[in-house]
Amino acid sequence: MEFPFDINALFPEQISVLDQHLAAGRKSSGRGDPQALIARVIDELGKASAKAQQLPAPITSAAKLQTNTHQLYLLKDGELNGGRGVAVGFLKVGYKKLFLLDQRGAHVETEPLCVLDFYITENLQRHGYGQELFNFMLQHKKVEPELLAYDRPSPKFLAFLKKHYDLKEGVPQVNNFVVFNGFFRNTAAVP
Numbered sequence: 001m002e003f004p005f006d007i008n009a010l011f012p013e014q015i016s017v018l019d020q021h022l023a024a025g026r027k028s029s030g031r032g033d034p035q036a037l038i039a040r041v042i043d044e045l046g047k048a049s050a051k052a053q054q055l056p057a058p059i060t061s062a063a064k065l066q067t068n069t070h071q072l073y074l075l076k077d078g079e080l081n082g083g084r085g086v087a088v089g090f091l092k093v094g095y096k097k098l099f100l101l102d103q104r105g106a107h108v109e110t111e112p113l114c115v116l117d118f119y120i121t122e123n124l125q126r127h128g129y130g131q132e133l134f135n136f137m138l139q140h141k142k143v144e145p146e147l148l149a150y151d152r153p154s155p156k157f158l159a160f161l162k163k164h165y166d167l168k169e170g171v172p173q174v175n176n177f178v179v180f181n182g183f184f185r186n187t188a189a190v191p
């Protein structure tokens with residue numbers, strides 16, 4: 001996604017880890033308020049993600065990020081757009097208290113790291129960017145993919161998890177979350 005300002009000046013790293021402070025590691029990018037520009041990038045990507053998933057409204061915006069403890073990994077490609085860079089996509093994660101059902105149908109109270117939103121711009125999908133972003137998050141959070149909970153994963157995301165991480169059959173739940181075999185390795189059922 002292109003913007004009328006320099007993405008490379010705004011986001012020095014290829015992957016920026018953003019939280020409620022909306023700061024990407026550089027104090028000022030010259031012209032404009034960096035926080036307002038970062039907010040604009042997040043808002044535009046959030047809208048595009050909602051559209052791609054046919055959601056009635058975005059679940060990711062700068063305002064929502066500022067009022068939560070979520071983390072958003074934002075990936076750029078610094079070479080595109082004549083060297084000004086483009087925003088490629090984002091991955092948003094956060095901890096949530098969940099009641100889940102284990103393989104035997106027993107209730108388990110957990111607070112796992114959840115994948116809440118994930119989006120790569122349409123023209124750059126299926127080029128490996130999603131995997132790059134996801135792998136970065138796994139290393140940054142020191143977590144295995146089967147220990148995450150996935151909030152309403154789309155068919156494309158399920159295909160992605162199967163292809164790259166061999167995550168197939170989900171353990172049936174009564175909420176929108178999907179977890180896979182291996183998730184309940186270290187959890188105990190609620191007595």
Ligand code: ACO
Binds near residue numbers: 115128151155
């Ligand atoms: N149809 C089916 N599978 C797809 C598609 C597609 N159009 N696009 C990606 N995939 C899956 C496939 O397994 C694909 O492998 P293949 O091309 O060999 O079939 C694999 O992902 C490609 O891996 P990457 O290139 O690393 O993934 P990509 O950069 O495309 O990112 C993502 C994956 C984020 C799911 C992207 O396709 C996307 O943004 N989709 C639209 C939004 C979306 O559905 N987001 C997930 C929402 S659910 C949630 O966030 C909890």
